[in-house]
Amino acid sequence: MQGTWKPDPASQLPLHSQISSYFLAKISSGAWPPGMRLAPQRELCRMLGVNRSTVVTALGQLTALGLIEGRRGGGTVVVADARSAIRPAGESNVVTAPAEPERRGNWNDYVEEGIHYPNLPTVQDINRLEYEPGLIRLGTGEPAPELLPGAAMNRVLAGLSQRILPPLSYEEPLGNPALRAAVSRMLARSGIAADPASILITSGALQGLQLIALGLLPRGSSILLEKPSYLYSIHAFQSAGVKFSGLPMDGRGLIPELLTAEAVRSKAAMLYSIPSFHNPTGILMDAGRRRELMQVTGSLGLPILEDGAYQELWLDAPPPLPLKALDREGRVLHLGTLSKAASPGLRIGWIVGPEPVVRRLADIKMQSDYGASSLSQLAAASWLEGGYHEEHLQVLRSRLRERRDLMLELLQLHCAGLATWSVPAGGFYIWLSLLHPMPPRKLFTAALRAGLLLNTGDLYDRSDRGHLRLSYAYASPAELERGITLLANLIREVP
Amino acid sequence: MQGTWKPDPASQLPLHSQISSYFLAKISSGAWPPGMRLAPQRELCRMLGVNRSTVVTALGQLTALGLIEGRRGGGTVVVADARSAIRPAGESNVVTAPAEPERRGNWNDYVEEGIHYPNLPTVQDINRLEYEPGLIRLGTGEPAPELLPGAAMNRVLAGLSQRILPPLSYEEPLGNPALRAAVSRMLARSGIAADPASILITSGALQGLQLIALGLLPRGSSILLEKPSYLYSIHAFQSAGVKFSGLPMDGRGLIPELLTAEAVRSKAAMLYSIPSFHNPTGILMDAGRRRELMQVTGSLGLPILEDGAYQELWLDAPPPLPLKALDREGRVLHLGTLSKAASPGLRIGWIVGPEPVVRRLADIKMQSDYGASSLSQLAAASWLEGGYHEEHLQVLRSRLRERRDLMLELLQLHCAGLATWSVPAGGFYIWLSLLHPMPPRKLFTAALRAGLLLNTGDLYDRSDRGHLRLSYAYASPAELERGITLLANLIREVP
Secondary structure: OOOOOOOOOOOOOOHHHHHHHHHHHHHHHOOOOOOOEOOOHHHHHHHHOOOHHHHHHHHHHHHHOOOEEEOOOOOEEEOOOOOOOOOOOOOOOOOOOOOOOOOOOOHHHHHHHOOOOOOOHHHHHHHHHOOOOOOEEOOOOOOOHHHOOOHHHHHHHHHHHHOOOOOOOOOOOOOOHHHHHHHHHHHHHOOOOOOHHHEEEEOHHHHHHHHHHHHOOOOOOEEEEEOOOHHHHOOHHHHOOOEEEEEOEEOOEEOHHHHHHHHHHHOOOEEEEOOOOOOOOOOOOOHHHHHHHHHHHHHHOOOEEEEOOOOOOEOOOOOOOOHHHHOOOOOEEEEEEOOOOOOHHHOOEEEEOOHHHHHHHHHHHHHHOOOOOHHHHHHHHHHHHOOHHHHHHHHHHHHHHHHHHHHHHHHHHHOOOOEEEOOOOEOOEEEEEEOOOOOHHHHHHHHHHOOEEOEEHHHOOOOOOOEEEEEOOOOOHHHHHHHHHHHHHHHHHOO | OOOOOOOOOOOOOOHHHHHHHHHHHHHHHOOOOOOOEOOOHHHHHHHHOOOHHHHHHHHHHHHHOOOEEEOOOOOEEEOOOOOOOOOOOOOOOOOOOOOOOOOOOOHHHHHHHOOOOOOOHHHHHHHHHOOOOOOEEOOOOOOOHHHOOOHHHHHHHHHHHHOOOOOOOOOOOOOOHHHHHHHHHHHHHOOOOOOHHHEEEEOHHHHHHHHHHHHOOOOOOEEEEEOOOHHHHOOHHHHOOOEEEEEOEEOOEEOHHHHHHHHHHHOOOEEEEOOOOOOOOOOOOOHHHHHHHHHHHHHHOOOEEEEOOOOOOEOOOOOOOOHHHHOOOOOEEEEEEOOOOOOHHHOOEEEEOOHHHHHHHHHHHHHHOOOOOHHHHHHHHHHHHOOHHHHHHHHHHHHHHHHHHHHHHHHHHHOOOOEEEOOOOEOOEEEEEEOOOOOHHHHHHHHHHOOEEOEEHHHOOOOOOOEEEEEOOOOOHHHHHHHHHHHHHHHHHOO
16 A cells, blocks of 8 residues: 555545445455555555545445455455455456465565564664654664765766776676775774775675574574664574574673673674664764774684774764774674765775685675675765765754754753653764653654654663663754644653 | 886896795785795796795795795795894884783784685686686676676767766665666566566676675575576575575576475475576577576566576567566566676676565675665666666677577587587577586686686586687687687597
8 A cells, every 4th residue: 555546636536436436446456455454544545545434335336346354353454365356447357266275374474484584563664754754763773864975976977978888797796896095095094994895785784684684693693782773673693593692781881791701691692783873862982992892802712893884974073993993813894884974875885804804704704695786886886986985974963963963952942851861972863861751653753743753762772761762863954843842742642 | 926026127226136026025914924924936926926935035035034835735935924024225223022922823813714715716717817817718697898887888978978967976775776767668568567665776797696695595504506597606595594406507598397305305494596698508499498487486476586697688589578577476586787789897787675674685795885886876776767778788799699509609610429408599508518527627728728718617516527618708709719619629639
C-alpha cells in the first residue's frame, strides 16, 4: 500500500468503487497475494484521503467477492488468489488453472521465515514515515537537505560529464583506485597511516558492518559494545548469530576496567566502539581513555572495530587521535563514511584494516553486490581530490554549531525540570534523559499524532524507558523551535 | 600484496633492501598481521618485477629479524607483530607493550571463521586477474568497455549537473520513485505489469539474490535451479544455509516433467531460472516450455525466481514473454538489471514481486546498505526516461551479433574436432563442450600462462570437467581471433 494512488473525487465513479477496483486489480495481478494483511482502516482512510464509511463500503464489496476477510482480533487479510478473482475487463486468463492444486502455503510464510531479522517495528515506521511530508523529524541521523552540498555536487558532476569518463564497468574488489588513494590521503590528515591496499570501499559504513558480521565472526560469538549504541538499532550482527555484550560509559567514554571483566566473561571476539561523538549519546572519548582502551584490549588481544562516522564533525575542537592511529599491531578495523558530512545518497564508506582482512571482506562484497556504484566512486574521488570536502566541512560545522546551540537553548527553555541532556562537542546528537520514564512506543505514537517523528531510546538499548536521541542535524531552526515546544508538552502530558 | 608498489631500479638502495624495507613497514604497521601468508615466491617475483634471487635475499633478511618464517609444505608466513619488530626510523612506540599478553589468536582465525563462504578459488583469481592488463578475457560476463555507453552517459551526467539536483540524501526503502516509475514503464514493454509499489531497486541483480537468500528462505530449505547455473558460482544462497537441487535442461530449457519429481523429493521452496539466454549455456526457453513451467509450478504452488538479466539482449528475435508476464498469482519474483546492457558500474538492478515480499526485502536492504546510490539512481532514471537505453540497446545488439558470429566462425575454424558448442540467440555466452574432459584447474592455469583468462565449467557445476563458458561480449575482435587460436592449441596440448 505504499505509493501515491488516491481515488479521484472528480471521477463519475463513486470513491468506494474506485477503491474496490484498485484493490481488485492489485489482488488479481498477484501484487497483493493471499495472506497479505491490509493496513488498518484508520490508516487506509489516511492514505486514500477518504472517510471511514467509504473504506468500509469498498472493503465490504471485496469481502462479498470472497477476496478479503476480516480477521478476529482486527485486521483484514487477502484470502483468494487470482484464480477465484473476477478479472478486470480486458485481461485474459493466460494460465489454465489445474484442478485442486496442492498448495504450499503462501508468501506470508516466506516473508516470516528468512534468516535476516526484520527491522524493529519503530525503525520500520521511521523508515516509512521519513518520506511523509509535514512531520518534524527530531531524531534523524543525517544532515538536512539544505546542509548537503548542492552547487558543489553539481560542479563535481559537471566536471565528470566533461571528462572522458572511464566506462562504468565493475570496479576492482577493493574499489576504485583513485578513490582509495584519496581516502588514504584524507585518513593521513586524521593521523591514520593506511595505504590504498588496506582500504576497502563499501556502500556506506553500514555495509561495512554487515560485511564484518558475515565475514569475520562465527555464529555464537559475541562482541562488546557501548550500551546504548547505534549497533543495537540494526540487525546485521544479530542476524549473523552474533551476541551483544553491552558496556557502560561515563562522560569520558567506555570504562576500561569494566571492559576487561566483561571481555573475559563473554569470551568476546571483538569490541565495537564509536569513540568520537558517540551515537546516540554524543559522548567523546578523551585521549587518556583511548590510550587505556588500546592497552587493555591489547593485553587481551582483542580486536577493535572503530566506527569513525562522526569524527570529522567536531564542533568545538578536533577530537583526539582515532584508535586506528594508535594501532601498531593491525588490531583495529576503522570504519569511515561520506554519509554524515557530505552526501548520504552517494553511499560511500570505507573499512581500513590489515590487508588479509580487507581482502576477505572485499571477497564477500563481490558476492553481495559486486562493488559500490562506479559513478558514486568517481564522484566521491572528485569530491575529495577537488578539495570540496574540506571546504564543505567548514560550512557544515558552523551550521551544525548554530543548530546545536539553538537546540540546547530550546531545551533549557522548555524542558528544564522535565529532562536533563548531554552537551555534545560534535556529531549530531543530544541524549535526552527524561526525569520520569515512559513507555517508548506510547511516546512515539503520541508524538506522531502531534506531528513529531522521534527516535526513542529503546532503539539503542532495548530496556531503555527514559531517553530520546535528539538530532539537531535535520530539522530546520523553525522546526526545532516548534518541535521542542511540542515535545515538552508531550513529556508533560503522556501519562 | 595487491597494489602497485614495485622497487625502483634507479634508486641507490639495492632492490632487495627496498623490498625488505617495504615488507617491514607493512608488518610493523599491522597491515600484514601475524599469521598472514605471503604470496608464493614465483608470484612475488612477478608482482615486484624482480628475479628470484632478489626475493630470496629480501625474505632472508626478514626471516633473520624473526618477522617471517618459511612453513613446511611451502609458503611464508608473518610471525611477529610490531612489538617485536624493529620500527622504521621516525616512528615512535605509542603503545606500551604489557608484559606477557594473553593472546587470542590472530586475524587468520577471524578470516576463516565468518559464516559467509569465500568465493571459489578460481573466482577469486578471476576477480583479481581481471584488473591485470594484457590478459585476453574469454569468459567475462560484461560488455567490453567500448560497448558501454560513453558519450551518452556523459550527456546524462551533464543533464544532471545542470538540473537543480535533489540533495543526495537517503532514498525511500523501495528506491527512488522516478526510477521505479521508469522501470515500471520499461517492464510494461516486455509484457510485465508492475506498478512502482511492486518494484524494489537493488545494487545490481546480485544484491537481489542476496536479499532473497537472507529474507525469504529459512536455513536448510532448498531451491531448484538449472544445472549448470550462474547461481552455483556465487555463495549468497549457500552462505544462508540454502541447498541446491540442480535440474537438467534440453535445447528448449528446463524439462517440466523432471521438475515435478525433484520438487517433491527435495521439498523445494523455490525455483530459480534464467529462461532467456541462460548463463552459462545460452539456452532460450521457448514459449511452450514457459507455459508448461508455469502450469507445473502452479500446481505445486512453487514460487519462481526469474532472472531476467539477459532478456533484452536478444540478437535474432525478441524472446517469448517473461515468466512474470504469465503470472497472475504473484508467484514469480523477477530480477532485472542495467548491468548487462547499459553500465555494470551503475550497480542498478530491481526485484519485481508482490508488495509484501518487496517490502520485506526492502527492509533488509535498509539494514544492509541503506539503499542504492542516489546518484546512480538519478542517472539510471535519466538514462531510461531520456530514451538512451533503447537507443543504446540497438547499437549493442548489432555489435554483439557481429562478435557472436565472429566467435562462431573462429570456433568452426579452430575447434572443430576438439569441441562442440551452442549457438546462442542472445545474451553473452557460448557453452563449449570439450570432446575430452580435462581437469578445469589445470586448464585454467595453463590458459593463464598463455595469457588467457577462462571461465571453466566447474564454476557453474562443481562436477563439470568438460565445458567452458565463452563470452563474446568482452574481448575485442582481434583478441577473440588470437584467443580462440590459443585456446584450440591448449585444448589440443593439455594432457
